[in-house]
Amino acid sequence: MQQFRRFQRIATGIAISACLLLSACAKDDPEQAVRLQVQAMQAAIDARNAGDVEDLLAQDFVGNDGMDRRAIRRLAAGVFLRHKDVAAKLGPVSVELRGDRDAIAHFSVLATGGSGGFLPESGQVYQVESGWRLVDGEWHLLNATWTPNL
Known part of the structure; x- marks a missing residue:
C-alpha cells in the first residue's frame, strides 16, 4: 500500500510538472490552456492541496x-481531512471560447473519497x-456549477 501511495505522489508530481511545462507551450492556444488549468485543478485535488485549489x-x-x-478552500480542506484518499477523475472536457479572455468548459467528474482501499467509501x-x-496571461476559474449526475 505504501508503494502505491508513493507511486501516486510521484505520478501527481509528474502530472503537475507536465501541466506547468505544457502551459508555457499553450499560451498561443487558449483552448488548450483552459484544458490544462482544468487538469491542474484535478492535480491539486489529487494532491490534497486546498491552497493550490484556491x-x-x-x-x-x-x-x-x-x-x-x-x-471553496474550506470545503476542500474539510474533504481532505474527512477522507484519507480523495480523487477527481475527469471525463472529456469541451471548451467554448468567448472572445479572447473568456471561456466555458464542460466536463463530468467522478469525485471519490475513501480509506485507501481499492473501492472508495x-x-x-x-x-x-x-x-x-484570462488574467495577466493565466486562466483562472471565475465560476462553476456542479450538479450530481447519479
Missing part, C-alpha cells in the same frame, strides 16, 4: 450556492460547467 480561482470566484474562494459523478477568465 490559487486556480479568480479573486471574484462564485460557485454553487454563492460559494466564494474562501468557502463514497463517490459521486457531477456534471460541471465552469467559466474561465
